Amino acid sequence: MAENVGDGSTGENPQVDQPTHFEFDEQSRVAIDAHCAKYPPGRQASAVIASLYEVQKQMGRQTGGAWVPRVAMDKVAERLGMAPIRVYEVATFYLMFNTTPMGRYHLQICVTTPCWLRGSDQVEAACRKVTGIKGWHETSADGMFTMSEVECLGACVNAPVLQVDDDFYEDMDGPAVEALLAALARGERPKPGSMIGRQTSAPEGGPTTLLTVTE
Amino acid sequence: MAKVTVDGREIEVANGSSVLQACEAAGVEIPRFCYHDRLSVAGNCRMCLVEVEKAPKPIASCSYPIAEGMVIKTDTPMVRNGRRGVMEFLLINHPLDCPICDQGGECDLQDQAFSYGQDHSRYEENKRAVKDKYLGPLVKTIMTRCIQCTRCIRFATEIAGVPELGATARGENMEVTTYVEKALTSELSGNLIDICPVGALTSKPYAFVARPWELRKTDSIDVLDAVGSAIRVDARGSEVLRILPRMNDDVNEEWLGDKSRFSFDGLKRRRLDKPWVRIDGKLRPATWLEAFDAVSTKLKGMPGDKIGAIAGDLCDAESMLALKDLMAGLGSANLDCRQDGARIDASRRDFYVFNSSIAGIEEADALLIIGSNPRREAPVLNARIRKRQLAAPFPIGVIGAHAELTYMAEWLGDGPSTIASLPEAFAKVLADAKRPMIIVGQGALARPDGMAVLAAAWKLASSIGALTAEWHGFNVLHTAAARVGALDLGFLPGPGAKTLDAMMGGGVDLLWLLGADEFDTTRIGADTFVVYQGHHGDAGAARADVILPGSTYVEKPGTYVNTEGRVQRTGKAVFAPGEAREDWAILRAFSAAIDKPLPYDDLDALRARLEQVNPVFGRLGFLPRFGANDLTAPGGDPATVSATAFVPAIADYYQTNPISRASAVMAECTQTYAPTPALAAE
Numbered sequence: 001m002a003e004n005v006g007d008g009s010t011g012e013n014p015q016v017d018q019p020t021h022f023e024f025d026e027q028s029r030v031a032i033d034a035h036c037a038k039y040p041p042g043r044q045a046s047a048v049i050a051s052l053y054e055v056q057k058q059m060g061r062q063t064g065g066a067w068v069p070r071v072a073m074d075k076v077a078e079r080l081g082m083a084p085i086r087v088y089e090v091a092t093f094y095l096m097f098n099t100t101p102m103g104r105y106h107l108q109i110c111v112t113t114p115c116w117l118r119g120s121d122q123v124e125a126a127c128r129k130v131t132g133i134k135g136w137h138e139t140s141a142d143g144m145f146t147m148s149e150v151e152c153l154g155a156c157v158n159a160p161v162l163q164v165d166d167d168f169y170e171d172m173d174g175p176a177v178e179a180l181l182a183a184l185a186r187g188e189r190p191k192p193g194s195m196i197g198r199q200t201s202a203p204e205g206g207p208t209t210l211l212t213v214t215e
Numbered sequence: 216m217a218k219v220t221v222d223g224r225e226i227e228v229a230n231g232s233s234v235l236q237a238c239e240a241a242g243v244e245i246p247r248f249c250y251h252d253r254l255s256v257a258g259n260c261r262m263c264l265v266e267v268e269k270a271p272k273p274i275a276s277c278s279y280p281i282a283e284g285m286v287i288k289t290d291t292p293m294v295r296n297g298r299r300g301v302m303e304f305l306l307i308n309h310p311l312d313c314p315i316c317d318q319g320g321e322c323d324l325q326d327q328a329f330s331y332g333q334d335h336s337r338y339e340e341n342k343r344a345v346k347d348k349y350l351g352p353l354v355k356t357i358m359t360r361c362i363q364c365t366r367c368i369r370f371a372t373e374i375a376g377v378p379e380l381g382a383t384a385r386g387e388n389m390e391v392t393t394y395v396e397k398a399l400t401s402e403l404s405g406n407l408i409d410i411c412p413v414g415a416l417t418s419k420p421y422a423f424v425a426r427p428w429e430l431r432k433t434d435s436i437d438v439l440d441a442v443g444s445a446i447r448v449d450a451r452g453s454e455v456l457r458i459l460p461r462m463n464d465d466v467n468e469e470w471l472g473d474k475s476r477f478s479f480d481g482l483k484r485r486r487l488d489k490p491w492v493r494i495d496g497k498l499r500p501a502t503w504l505e506a507f508d509a510v511s512t513k514l515k516g517m518p519g520d521k522i523g524a525i526a527g528d529l530c531d532a533e534s535m536l537a538l539k540d541l542m543a544g545l546g547s548a549n550l551d552c553r554q555d556g557a558r559i560d561a562s563r564r565d566f567y568v569f570n571s572s573i574a575g576i577e578e579a580d581a582l583l584i585i586g587s588n589p590r591r592e593a594p595v596l597n598a599r600i601r602k603r604q605l606a607a608p609f610p611i612g613v614i615g616a617h618a619e620l621t622y623m624a625e626w627l628g629d630g631p632s633t634i635a636s637l638p639e640a641f642a643k644v645l646a647d648a649k650r651p652m653i654i655v656g657q658g659a660l661a662r663p664d665g666m667a668v669l670a671a672a673w674k675l676a677s678s679i680g681a682l683t684a685e686w687h688g689f690n691v692l693h694t695a696a697a698r699v700g701a702l703d704l705g706f707l708p709g710p711g712a713k714t715l716d717a718m719m720g721g722g723v724d725l726l727w728l729l730g731a732d733e734f735d736t737t738r739i740g741a742d743t744f745v746v747y748q749g750h751h752g753d754a755g756a757a758r759a760d761v762i763l764p765g766s767t768y769v770e771k772p773g774t775y776v777n778t779e780g781r782v783q784r785t786g787k788a789v790f791a792p793g794e795a796r797e798d799w800a801i802l803r804a805f806s807a808a809i810d811k812p813l814p815y816d817d818l819d820a821l822r823a824r825l826e827q828v829n830p831v832f833g834r835l836g837f838l839p840r841f842g843a844n845d846l847t848a849p850g851g852d853p854a855t856v857s858a859t860a861f862v863p864a865i866a867d868y869y870q871t872n873p874i875s876r877a878s879a880v881m882a883e884c885t886q887t888y889a890p891t892p893a894l895a896a897e
Contacts, residue, residue, distance in 0.1 A: 085380065088381060089383055092394075
C-alpha cells in the first residue's frame with residue numbers, strides 16, 4: 001500500500017546531478033534532421049519523441065548511461081521550436097525516457113502476472129544478488145546496472161522475461177540471470193531470446209504442430 | 216442554427232456549439248471544472264456528463280458538438296450517477312482541508328460536492344501528496360489539492376502567452392508544474408488564482424486573511440493603468456483585503472493585471488492621514504484649518520500667473536475639475552496633467568484616445584505598435600492583441616525597443632524615422648489590410664519631438680486607409696488612468712499659460728500638486744510654495760510645504776476615463792484613513808476658506824458641471840465607436856522627428872504610482888522580476 005503514496009518527486013528531481021551542458025553530436029544531429037524531415041514545415045514538434053530517443057542514445061554513447069538530462073530537453077525544444085515545458089511533459093510522461101542518470105545496462109524485470117507465476121521473483125532475486133541493488137530504479141555501486149520494475153512486456157509465452165536495454169532475454173531463471181549479468185559485466189552481449197533454446201515462442205521442448213521447421 | 220431539446224425544452228443554438236453551451240443557452244447549469252469559456256476545451260474532468268438520446272453512455276457535454284434534433288437530458292439517474300461517480304474519483308486524492316483552505320466558500324469543488332458528493336468515502340488506501348511548487352511572489356500553491364483540470368496550463372499558454380506551466384509524468388504521478396523552479400513571467404499571473412476551481416492556486420498576499428462571506432464587496436474600476444478594468448474591491452471594516460476582476464467583455468473580459476490586483480496592500484502603507492504644514496523647514500502635523508490658513512496666507516495678493524497646478528496620474532475627473540475651477544477663480548490657467556512630458560494635441564478627442572476600442576482589436580487585421588510595450592503598459596489589452604492573433608493570422612509590427620510581447624511581432628526599427636520609411640513588406644501588409652490599427656504609446660509621445668511623432672503616425676494611418684468612416688485605426692495607448700479624463704476637461708495650460716516645464720525652476724510661486732508624484736520634484740524652484748494634495752507620502756509630499764490628505768481610488772466615488780475614452784466610475788469601498796477627505800470636497804472646502812466658493816455643494820452638482828464642461832462625461836460606461844470623419848492631422852510636422860530611439864514608457868511594471876510603490880507585494884515582484892542592476896550603473 002505504501003507504493004500508492006506519491007513522493008512528490010516527479011518535478012525536476014533536485015537530487016539528480018544534472019549536467020550543465022549538452023550538445024547534439026554528429027550522429028544525433030543527422031538522425032534528428034531526418035526525423036524532422038518527415039513532417040511538414042511548422043510541425044517539427046511531432047519529432048519530439050524520436051528526438052528524445054536520439055538524445056538518450058547519445059548519452060549512452062557518451063557517458064555510458066542512457067538518460068535524458070534537462071539541458072538536453074532544452075536543446076530538443078530549441079531544435080524543434082517548442083516551449084521547453086512541452087518537452088519536459090513528453091519526457092516525463094513516457095517511462096521509456098530516463099530522467100535520472102542510468103547505469104551502463106538497464107535491467108527491466110517484468111513483474112506482471114504471467115511472468116510472476118513463472119518465476120519473476122527468482123529473476124529479481126538473482127539480479128539483486130549479483131548487482132547488490134536494494135530498491136527499484138537504483139544503480140549498482142559499480143555503475144554497471146540500473147534495475148527497473150516494468151509491467152507486461154508482451155513476452156508472456158516465454159515468461160519470465162528480463163529486458164536489458166532493447167533486448168529481451170526470455171525463459172529466465174536464477175542461474176541464467178547470473179550467467180547473463182556476468183557476461184554483461186565482461187562487456188559481452190549474449191544473444192537475446194529464449195534461454196532454454198526454444199525457437200521464438202514455440203512450445204517448450206519443440207513444436208507439437210507444423211513439425212517440419214525450416215530456419 | 217440547429218434545433219436541440221434540452222430537458223424537454225426546444226431551443227435553437229449556433230452550429231458548432233457544444234452540448235454544454237446549448238444547455239447554458241437553455242438556462243440549465245452544467246457542473247464543470249476543466250471547461251472555461253475563454254480557454255480551449257480539454258474535456259478531462261468529466262464532471263459535465265449529460266445524457267443524449269440514442270447515445271449508449273453519458274457524454275462529456277463540454278467537448279461534444281451538438282447536432283440537429285439532438286435530445287439532451289441533464290437530470291436523469293444516469294447523469295446523476297455519472298456525476299456522483301466522477302465526484303467520488305475527484306475526491307479520492309483531494310485533501311479534506313477545507314477548514315484551512317483559502318478557497319473555502321468560493322470553491323467549485325466544495326459547491327459541487329454539495330450536490331454530487333457522498334457523505335462518506337469508500338477509499339481506504341493512502342491519499343497521494345504532491346510537493347508544492349514555487350510560481351513567484353503572487354501565486355501560492357498547495358498542489359495536493361489540485362484536481363488536474365489543466366485550466367492554469369491552458370491559461371498560461373493561451374491567454375498569458377507564457378508557456379511555462381505543464382503537466383509532467385502521468386497517472387497518479389501527474390503534476391502541474393513549471394518543472395524548472397522559476398517564477399511565472401507573466402503580468403497576468405493573478406488570474407490563475409481566479410480560474411483555479413479548487414484551492415491549489417491561491418493568492419499569496421491574501422493567504423489566511425479572510426473568508427469570502429466576511430467581505431463587503433464594492434464594484435469599482437481599476438486606475439493603476441489606463442485600461443480601466445472592472446474590479447470588485449473586497450473589504451472588511453476599514454481595510455481593503457483583496458481586489459478581483461469583474462467581467463466586462465468590452466474592456467478586460469475577466470482578467471486583471473497583477474499590479475492592479477496585488478497593489479492593495481499599498482493602500483494602507485505610507486498614507487497621509489492628517490494635514491501637515493512645513494514650519495521652519497520641518498513638516499509638522501496640523502489641523503485642516505491651519506493647513507488652509509497656511510495656503511491662503513501665501514495666496515494673498517499673489518497674481519494668478521504665479522500660481523500653477525499639476526494633476527497626477529490617479530486623479531478622478533471630479534477633483535481635477537474642482538481644481539481647475541479653483542485655479543480659474545484665482546486667475547490662473549497654469550494647469551498641466553502631463554507629468555511625463557507627453558506632447559498631445561488635445562484639440563480633438565480622436566487625437567488622444569484609443570479609437571478602435573479594446574474590443575475592436577479583435578476586428579483589426581494588421582497592427583503597428585509605435586513606441587509602446589503593451590505587455591508592460593496595459594497587460595490586459597496585450598492579452599486582447601494575443602487573442603486576436605491566435606484567432607487568425609494577424610501581422611504585427613513594432614517600432615521601439617525590443618520586447619517579448621507574448622505574440623509574434625516583427626521588429627521594424629527603434630526610432631520615429633522608421634514610421635515614414637517602413638520596410639516594404641510590412642508597408643504592403645498595412646496597405647492591404649482592410650482594418651489596420653496603429654497604436655502610439657507614451658514612449659513615442661513623451662519626448663521633445665512627440666508632436667511630430669504623433670503627426671507622423673497620423674499621416675501613416677491616413678495613408679494606409681486606417682481612417683475611414685467605418686473604422687478608426689488610430690490609437691493612443693495611455694499609461695495614466697487620469698490622463699484622458701484630464702484632457703477631456705482641458706486640464707492643460709490655457710492660452711499663453713505655463714506648462715509643467717515652465718512651472719519648474721521658480722516659474723510659479725505656488726504650485727498645487729494634485730497627487731502628482733511622477734515628475735522630478737527637484738526641478739521645482741526652491742522658493743516655490745508647494746501644496747501637495749494626495750494620499751501617499753511619495754515624491755510630491757516630500758517636497759510639499761503644505762500637505763492636504765486625500766483619498767485613493769477605493770475611498771471615493773470618482774469618474775475616470777480610460778484610454779479608449781470610456782467614462783467609468785469607481786465605488787467607495789472604504790473610508791479614507793484619519794482626517795483624509797475626498798479630494799473634490801477638500802478643494803470645495805478650501806475655495807470657501809479663501810472666499811471664492813466653487814458653485815457645487817455635492818457630488819451630483821459637480822457631476823452636472825462635469826457634463827457641462829464636456830458632454831462625454833454623460834456617457835457612463837458606454838463607448839460609442841466613431842469612424843474617422845475628419846482627416847485633418849494633429850499639429851506637429853511629421854518631417855521634424857528626431858533620430859533618437861524610443862525609450863519604454865514604463866521601466867518597471869510593478870511600481871508605477873504611489874500606491875504600487877508603497878506596496879510590499881509589488882516591491883517583492885520588482886525584486887523577483889526586475890532586479891535593479893541599473894542602480895550601480897547610474
